[in-house]
Amino acid sequence: MKQLLRFLLLLLAAVFFLPTLATILLSFYPDGQVGFSGYDELFFDCFRFYTMFWNSVLYAYVITALQLVVILPAAFAFSFARFKGKEALFFFYIILMMMPLQVMILPNYIGLRDMGILNTRAGIILPMIFSPFGVVVLRQYMKSMDGSVIEAMRLETNSMVRILLHAVAPQVKVCLYAVGLFVFAECWNMLEQPMLLLQDENLKTLTVFFSDTKNVSDQVLYPASVVFMIPILLLYLFFHRELERGLTLHETN
Amino acid sequence: MATVKPHKSIRWNTKCLLCLVPSLLGLLLFYIIPYLRVLYYSLINNQFKKDFVGLKNYIDAIQNEYFRLAFFNSIKLITVCVPVLILLAIAVSLGLTFLLKKLRLVRVAFILPMLLPTASVVLFFRAVFGQVENELPLYLLFIWKNIGICIILLTAALTTIEDELYEAAKLDGAGGFSLHVKITLPLILPTISFSTLMAIVNSFKIFRESYLYYGSNYPPDYGYTLQYYMNNNFLKFDYQALASSSVLTSLLVAAIVSAFLLAERRYQR
Numbered sequence: 319m320k321q322l323l324r325f326l327l328l329l330l331a332a333v334f335f336l337p338t339l340a341t342i343l344l345s346f347y348p349d350g351q352v353g354f355s356g357y358d359e360l361f362f363d364c365f366r367f368y369t370m371f372w373n374s375v376l377y378a379y380v381i382t383a384l385q386l387v388v389i390l391p392a393a394f395a396f397s398f399a400r401f402k403g404k405e406a407l408f409f410f411y412i413i414l415m416m417m418p419l420q421v422m423i424l425p426n427y428i429g430l431r432d433m434g435i436l437n438t439r440a441g442i443i444l445p446m447i448f449s450p451f452g453v454v455v456l457r458q459y460m461k462s463m464d465g466s467v468i469e470a471m472r473l474e475t476n477s478m479v480r481i482l483l484h485a486v487a488p489q490v491k492v493c494l495y496a497v498g499l500f501v502f503a504e505c506w507n508m509l510e511q512p513m514l515l516l517q518d519e520n521l522k523t524l525t526v527f528f529s530d531t532k533n534v535s536d537q538v539l540y541p542a543s544v545v546f547m548i549p550i551l552l553l554y555l556f557f558h559r560e561l562e563r564g565l566t567l568h569e570t571n
Numbered sequence: 572m573a574t575v576k577p578h579k580s581i582r583w584n585t586k587c588l589l590c591l592v593p594s595l596l597g598l599l600l601f602y603i604i605p606y607l608r609v610l611y612y613s614l615i616n617n618q619f620k621k622d623f624v625g626l627k628n629y630i631d632a633i634q635n636e637y638f639r640l641a642f643f644n645s646i647k648l649i650t651v652c653v654p655v656l657i658l659l660a661i662a663v664s665l666g667l668t669f670l671l672k673k674l675r676l677v678r679v680a681f682i683l684p685m686l687l688p689t690a691s692v693v694l695f696f697r698a699v700f701g702q703v704e705n706e707l708p709l710y711l712l713f714i715w716k717n718i719g720i721c722i723i724l725l726t727a728a729l730t731t732i733e734d735e736l737y738e739a740a741k742l743d744g745a746g747g748f749s750l751h752v753k754i755t756l757p758l759i760l761p762t763i764s765f766s767t768l769m770a771i772v773n774s775f776k777i778f779r780e781s782y783l784y785y786g787s788n789y790p791p792d793y794g795y796t797l798q799y800y801m802n803n804n805f806l807k808f809d810y811q812a813l814a815s816s817s818v819l820t821s822l823l824v825a826a827i828v829s830a831f832l833l834a835e836r837r838y839q840r
Binding site for chain 1: 583584586587588589590591593594595597598600601602604605606608609612663666667670671677679680681682683684685686687689692693694695696715718723724726727768772775776778779782783797798801802805806810813814817820821824825828829832
């Protein structure tokens with residue numbers, strides 16, 4: 319019985335792995351024969367790819383870094399400050415985190431237009447920095463934090479920045495890594511924002527490149543997909559333990 | 572906290588509160604104020620005349636056959652895919668934790684889809700399911716894509732259960748299946764409910780997958796979800812239709828999420 323279940327599980331894993339594997343294999347199989355001509359065409363004839371790849375890297379790193387800077391103090395405030403309506407405000411954060419992108423795309427568009435940063439890099443980056451997801455996850459994680467370390471630190475310094483960096487951050491490091499990886503993957507995969515909020519081709523990301531099936535041939539798409547996987551795969555290999563331990567939810571309420 | 576003097580404690584509290592300011596300010600500027608303006612847009616006839624028309628835009632949206640189709644398809648996706656996804660994720664997580672403890676590599680197969688760009692595998696799905704003329708490929712894509720986060724959450728919860736609990740239960744004569752029903756399930760119930768919530772929300776995000784899969788703004792009827800309706804109205808600059816459907820969808824999501832969290836809170840008491 320156990321053997322059978324094990325076998326079924328491995329089979330299922332194989333099925334789930336198949337799309338990834340097939341994409342990699344097919345990238346070496348352009349024109350119906352094994353070879354690197356797909357990669358040749360991508361690297362030497364497709365200069366748009368470089369611009370868009372760079373844009374994807376830039377957005378993902380900048381957004382991830384800045385978001386971590388915003389969510390650490392915010393989650394800390396939710397854990398340690400006492401004020402009226404705290405739970406209600408947190409509830410609001412959860413609801414906002416659950417809102418689908420399409421609901422927010424028009425508000426986003428109007429907001430950016432009136433601030434004059436539509437069709438700029440800042441217009442993509444700024445709204446995503448304040449996404450509430452990280453605050454919610456990090457606050458849940460902070461419930462298991464040791465408060466005495468912070469108390470001890472308060473005797474030494476009055477600086478909030480130092481308390482956050484030396485007493486809080488080390489304790490929630492795992493969760494910060496997990497959220498960081500998650501946010502990075504989210505940005506790396508974002509499609510709607512660059513598609514709808516940007517007109518300038520030079521600012522768009524690789525995901526737009528993939529959705530543009532009219533101008534890009536399959537022969538280039540498979541190798542491009544493989545190159546696109548690499549950064550996120552590397553990050554996962556470095557941080558997979560943190561990802562699994564950092565997303566432990568103690569309670570949702 | 573007892574050793575801290577009261578006035579100092581107030582100062583400390585103020586400092587803690589200040590930590591929340593950047594996040595709140597950002598939310599206000601980029602989410603809340605723009606949302607309120609959309610709410611206003613949904614109540615006027617057009618951006619130039621700005622006449623107040625009450626609920627007319629909402630009535631138009633509800634009477635629009637494409638809005639109804641999109642709404643129906645989105646709800647169908649939730650009611651069909653989410654239960655399948657959660658049950659499958661529970662089964663896989665139990666298997667990974669209790670049957671394949673040593674083969675950690677196996678879980679990578681399930682977690683990778685969550686991280687990998689959808690764009691890169693859509694081609695493969697299209698090659699395999701290109702001939703299928705119903706919503707099945709989209710549903711499979713959804714499950715494939717979203718099982719990773721559920722498995723991470725569930726396996727994390729499962730590994731925190733102490734072995735002694737199982738040992739004790741085994742001594743009492745419980746075994747195999749009943750062991751999990753009696754011990755494992757109640758302990759991971761909060762995680763199951765959170766995973767379900769995440770899955771429901773992600774079902775609203777399926778647009779990315781389906782847009783790349785169908786490769787256009789006009790998918791076949793069975794693949795036409797709420798996101799397409801909004802996306803297309805956005806491209807047509809039909810702000811009133813978009814504003815009213817955005818508000819309706821946000822209310823739907825807020826209602827689902829609140830009901831879920833309240834039910835959970837009640838259960839925990």
